[in-house]
Amino acid sequence: MITAIFAFRDDSPKYKQIYEQFKLFIDRGDILADERLPSIRQLADSLQVSRNTTLMAYDQLVAEGYIRGEGGRGYFANELEPLISQGKVILPALKQSESLAPPSLIDFRAGAVDQTHFPLKVWRSIANQVLSLQESYQYGEPFGEMFLRKQIATYLHQSRGVKTNANAVIIGSSTQQMLINLGYILKADFPCITVEDPGYDGARQSFQLHNFMIETLPVYETGADFSQLEHSKSRLIYVTPSHHSPYGISMSIQQRQTLIHWANKIEGYIIEDDYDSEFRYTQQPFPALASIDPARVIYLGNFSKSFLPGIRLSYMVLPEPILKRYIHQFLHFESTTSLHSQLTMAKFMEEGEWNRHIKRMRLVYKRKMQQMVSQLLMQFDQTISIIGEQSGLYLLIKVDLNRSEEWLIEQASFHGVKVYPTSIYYLNNTTDIPIIKLGFSNLSSEEIKLGVELLKMAWV
Amino acid sequence: MITAIFAFRDDSPKYKQIYEQFKLFIDRGDILADERLPSIRQLADSLQVSRNTTLMAYDQLVAEGYIRGEGGRGYFANELEPLISQGKVILPALKQSESLAPPSLIDFRAGAVDQTHFPLKVWRSIANQVLSLQESYQYGEPFGEMFLRKQIATYLHQSRGVKTNANAVIIGSSTQQMLINLGYILKADFPCITVEDPGYDGARQSFQLHNFMIETLPVYETGADFSQLEHSKSRLIYVTPSHHSPYGISMSIQQRQTLIHWANKIEGYIIEDDYDSEFRYTQQPFPALASIDPARVIYLGNFSKSFLPGIRLSYMVLPEPILKRYIHQFLHFESTTSLHSQLTMAKFMEEGEWNRHIKRMRLVYKRKMQQMVSQLLMQFDQTISIIGEQSGLYLLIKVDLNRSEEWLIEQASFHGVKVYPTSIYYLNNTTDIPIIKLGFSNLSSEEIKLGVELLKMAWV
Numbered sequence: 001m002i003t004a005i006f007a008f009r010d011d012s013p014k015y016k017q018i019y020e021q022f023k024l025f026i027d028r029g030d031i032l033a034d035e036r037l038p039s040i041r042q043l044a045d046s047l048q049v050s051r052n053t054t055l056m057a058y059d060q061l062v063a064e065g066y067i068r069g070e071g072g073r074g075y076f077a078n079e080l081e082p083l084i085s086q087g088k089v090i091l092p093a094l095k096q097s098e099s100l101a102p103p104s105l106i107d108f109r110a111g112a113v114d115q116t117h118f119p120l121k122v123w124r125s126i127a128n129q130v131l132s133l134q135e136s137y138q139y140g141e142p143f144g145e146m147f148l149r150k151q152i153a154t155y156l157h158q159s160r161g162v163k164t165n166a167n168a169v170i171i172g173s174s175t176q177q178m179l180i181n182l183g184y185i186l187k188a189d190f191p192c193i194t195v196e197d198p199g200y201d202g203a204r205q206s207f208q209l210h211n212f213m214i215e216t217l218p219v220y221e222t223g224a225d226f227s228q229l230e231h232s233k234s235r236l237i238y239v240t241p242s243h244h245s246p247y248g249i250s251m252s253i254q255q256r257q258t259l260i261h262w263a264n265k266i267e268g269y270i271i272e273d274d275y276d277s278e279f280r281y282t283q284q285p286f287p288a289l290a291s292i293d294p295a296r297v298i299y300l301g302n303f304s305k306s307f308l309p310g311i312r313l314s315y316m317v318l319p320e321p322i323l324k325r326y327i328h329q330f331l332h333f334e335s336t337t338s339l340h341s342q343l344t345m346a347k348f349m350e351e352g353e354w355n356r357h358i359k360r361m362r363l364v365y366k367r368k369m370q371q372m373v374s375q376l377l378m379q380f381d382q383t384i385s386i387i388g389e390q391s392g393l394y395l396l397i398k399v400d401l402n403r404s405e406e407w408l409i410e411q412a413s414f415h416g417v418k419v420y421p422t423s424i425y426y427l428n429n430t431t432d433i434p435i436i437k438l439g440f441s442n443l444s445s446e447e448i449k450l451g452v453e454l455l456k457m458a459w460v
Numbered sequence: 461m462i463t464a465i466f467a468f469r470d471d472s473p474k475y476k477q478i479y480e481q482f483k484l485f486i487d488r489g490d491i492l493a494d495e496r497l498p499s500i501r502q503l504a505d506s507l508q509v510s511r512n513t514t515l516m517a518y519d520q521l522v523a524e525g526y527i528r529g530e531g532g533r534g535y536f537a538n539e540l541e542p543l544i545s546q547g548k549v550i551l552p553a554l555k556q557s558e559s560l561a562p563p564s565l566i567d568f569r570a571g572a573v574d575q576t577h578f579p580l581k582v583w584r585s586i587a588n589q590v591l592s593l594q595e596s597y598q599y600g601e602p603f604g605e606m607f608l609r610k611q612i613a614t615y616l617h618q619s620r621g622v623k624t625n626a627n628a629v630i631i632g633s634s635t636q637q638m639l640i641n642l643g644y645i646l647k648a649d650f651p652c653i654t655v656e657d658p659g660y661d662g663a664r665q666s667f668q669l670h671n672f673m674i675e676t677l678p679v680y681e682t683g684a685d686f687s688q689l690e691h692s693k694s695r696l697i698y699v700t701p702s703h704h705s706p707y708g709i710s711m712s713i714q715q716r717q718t719l720i721h722w723a724n725k726i727e728g729y730i731i732e733d734d735y736d737s738e739f740r741y742t743q744q745p746f747p748a749l750a751s752i753d754p755a756r757v758i759y760l761g762n763f764s765k766s767f768l769p770g771i772r773l774s775y776m777v778l779p780e781p782i783l784k785r786y787i788h789q790f791l792h793f794e795s796t797t798s799l800h801s802q803l804t805m806a807k808f809m810e811e812g813e814w815n816r817h818i819k820r821m822r823l824v825y826k827r828k829m830q831q832m833v834s835q836l837l838m839q840f841d842q843t844i845s846i847i848g849e850q851s852g853l854y855l856l857i858k859v860d861l862n863r864s865e866e867w868l869i870e871q872a873s874f875h876g877v878k879v880y881p882t883s884i885y886y887l888n889n890t891t892d893i894p895i896i897k898l899g900f901s902n903l904s905s906e907e908i909k910l911g912v913e914l915l916k917m918a919w920v
Contacts, residue, residue, distance in 0.1 A: 109598075111598065111599050112597050112598040113597050113598075114597075115596075115597040118597065120592070124591060127587070128588075131583070134575060136575075136768070137572050137573050137574070137575040137578065137768065137769075137770070137902060138569075138571065138572040138573075138769060138770070138902075139571050139572070139764070139769040140769075140770055172796075173633060173797070174794045174795075174796055176793050177793075177796050184669060201792065202792065202793070202794065205792050205793065206793075209644060209789075304599070308596070308597065309597075309598060310596055310597070310598070310599070310600055311798055311800065312794075312795070312796055312797060312798050312799070329669075332661065332662065332665050333636050333637075333662070334634045334636055334662065334772075335634075335772070336633035336637050336772055336796045336797075337633070337796075338770060338771055338772050338798045339769070339770030339771075339772070340770055340771065340801075341800075
């Protein structure tokens with residue numbers, strides 16, 4: 001019963017509008033069976049929405065059986081037998097065979113986590129205990145619960161070599177939110193920031209909200225090019241050294257030292273977003289920048305990829321002068337992070353469950369990554385090259401088929417597979433051959449196999 | 461076992477520093493038994509921290525038995541018998557009789573909720589269900605889960621007369637966070653904002669973060685004075701019409717209409733913070749401003765007082781033009797609010813549990829409020845007057861004893877009772893006679909009685 005309620009999970013207002021309009025058209029017979037629908041491009045242009053929004057609406061209609069995609073020919077309405085009952089249109093159960101689209105979509109979305117290996121029992125049990133504590137009925141601390149801050153300090157020391165103390169650990173809800181808060185502290189003294197190109201678009205948006213002047217550090221599949229950094233105006237840089245977003249590469253120890261040297265020389269700061277550092281499959285992770293020079297590094301981590309995105313739990317470690325300013329600025333602001341999630345996670349960490357979980361998931365995701373790679377190589381041979389398979393919960397494929405990124409995504413969608421663009425990560429830097437992002441963390445072995453097979457059908 | 465971990469719940473870095481330093485001094489014998497400690501004022505001045513920080517540290521030391529307060533004479537170290545074991549000082553169990561402070565503090569803090577009447581079973585059961593859903597392992601929607609937004613729209617219509625639809629309801633983590641986000645949308649067109657004086661300091665801080673120019677609307681125990689509003693520069697006003705913070709009064713329908721008229725005339729907006737609207741004891745609540753003219757009102761509500769502060773769940777309803785700008789600005793930012801809390805609350809509301817909870821708690825809190833009033837009248841007679849007893853989870857007392865607010869708080873603390881200042885809410889407006897804030901939502905009947913008796917001992 002409860003699942004029925006979540007029908008609208010994926011709607012944005014515009015998406016909803018398109019989705020419901022077409023449903024109505026088809027229900028009312030305004031669009032007849034086998035009639036061709038406008039192409040995604042046409043519809044997006046005429047409604048002035050993004051193609052992605054249009055695609056999402058069509059995907060949903062395909063999934064619900066209202067329409068079907070027919071390879072390159074476009075989308076067509078399916079035959080329905082609407083029942084009018086008490087003035088309300090009730091949709092009959094669809095005969096799956098009528099639709100050319102596969103009954104369920106394979107969604108290569110990055111950012112979900114594996115549900116089957118989630119330590120549901122332990123987590124529930126601790127969460128239930130926490131809800132009995134008196135502390136759970138009060139407001140929490142503005143910078144996060146000390147119990148959790150201590151656990152994170154211990155974890156960072158053990159696993160990332162970052163020596164800090166709980167007072168310098170600040171709890172937040174998301175990387176973006178923490179970057180926005182940092183913006184208030186930093187923008188007066190650091191009006192200019194360098195970001196990776198390509199790089200995490202969400203971070204860029206946080207800096208843009210504060211009208212930082214943005215410079216770029218070019219990054220290639222082989223690594224970043226630091227040659228121009230000396231000539232930049234920035235005294236602040238945002239990087240993802242453990243697992244570059246999106247390339248998935250790890251910054252070499254030499255590059256790390258270059259960066260630290262630069263920050264010291266100009267008395268600037270490095271914002272180190274250490275996301276996905278937990279899942280490195282081929283070797284030990286390199287030490288965090290914050291472990292080399294904590295005085296010049298603002299360290300960011302979160303539990304979204306490694307545990308659960310929905311609990312909204314992030315943290316940062318601030319060097320002394322920044323910490324002082326941060327506390328002064330935000331002392332009178334309530335925390336935005338659930339007190340219960342904080343205490344549950346703290347207890348989960350204290351009991352060693354967090355380390356066990358990461359260890360277990362590293363194996364689970366490693367197997368999935370290996371399967372992704374072998375399936376892709378089997379199906380595609382020389383037409384694709386794989387990027388970033390050594391760590392993280394997604395990989396990239398460079399698809400050398402003389403097709404656009406948009407075409408690849410659209411064709412995949414016609415075949416019931418959702419894949420994701422990387423063009424959103426680029427500013428000035430470009431790539432000739434389109435690169436597609438494939439997340440796999442919550443797909444089963446069968447789904448990975450089917451998904452890659454469908455991609456082959458869609459593209460080749 | 462789990463409770464032992466929360467020893468540091470109340471520390472901020474400065475507080476911790478003071479607390480730990482004194483503990484060490486006493487443990488090591490640097491401060492001898494019965495030696496007088498610096499006064500709160502002296503210590504605060506010499507360390508350059510607030511008196512409240514110092515008071516908190518002393519309170520904690522009193523509670524743990526390290527020191528005692530002796531009425532007006534100040535604080536003194538207690539006699540301890542430190543045991544040296546494995547190089548670590550282990551504190552012996554304290555003999556309670558040695559300390560003049562009562563064994564447990566009565567804390568009249570506003571902002572906690574009643575734990576004994578919390579619907580723990582139902583909430584846990586729904587929370588556990590939600591954790592089994594596939595949706596719980598993904599990222600949530602940027603503006604909140606549609607399931608919850610729908611439930612809130614329905615609730616607002618039924619209980620506050622606010623007609624809206626789910627798309628205009630935005631989920632956030634706290635009132636302050638939503639005000640900060642609104643700041644980005646509004647500050648260019650509305651550089652100046654009027655706030656109530658006295659008024660909610662947390663809101664003011666959010667506006668100050670954006671460097672809004674701040675004007676004030678004088679508020680008295682009898683109500684707000686709108687006479688100067690016409691001459692203000694602001695086209696934006698932030699008000700708490702259901703339950704003024706801190707006076708607890710409700711804005712009359714005539715005043716509401718005056719405000720709406722003003723906003724229409726200048727084409728401005730009213731930010732209506734409808735907090736505590738659920739707990740009105742004497743009559744039906746007045747309709748929300750947003751129910752009178754939704755086009756001119758940005759409506760804010762939250763679940764902190766009415767349900768649980770720790771889940772960090774707030775919402776706002778935006779008029780069309782603001783909504784459009786908000787969505788455009790924040791479309792690419794992840795929600796900061798726990799997906800699980802959102803879905804659990806949505807289901808809780810859908811099943812009617814929310815309405816049941818509010819109804820039940822209104823009675824519970826009404827009884828507590830009545831007891832507070834009768835105890836205060838019994839102990840204090842004419843020396844105090846009570847403000848704001850018709851609604852909300854705290855009341856104010858105007859204490860006419862020729863003493864300062866600080867003296868009253870300090871004396872109460874010596875007697876083991878924590879009470880709170882209201883001076884922090886004032887900007888230009890002032891009060892001759894000090895006003896003390898007493899929250900009672902998580903105190904038992906016995907605690908309320910004891911607390912008021914101790915206040916009498918402390919003050920008279």
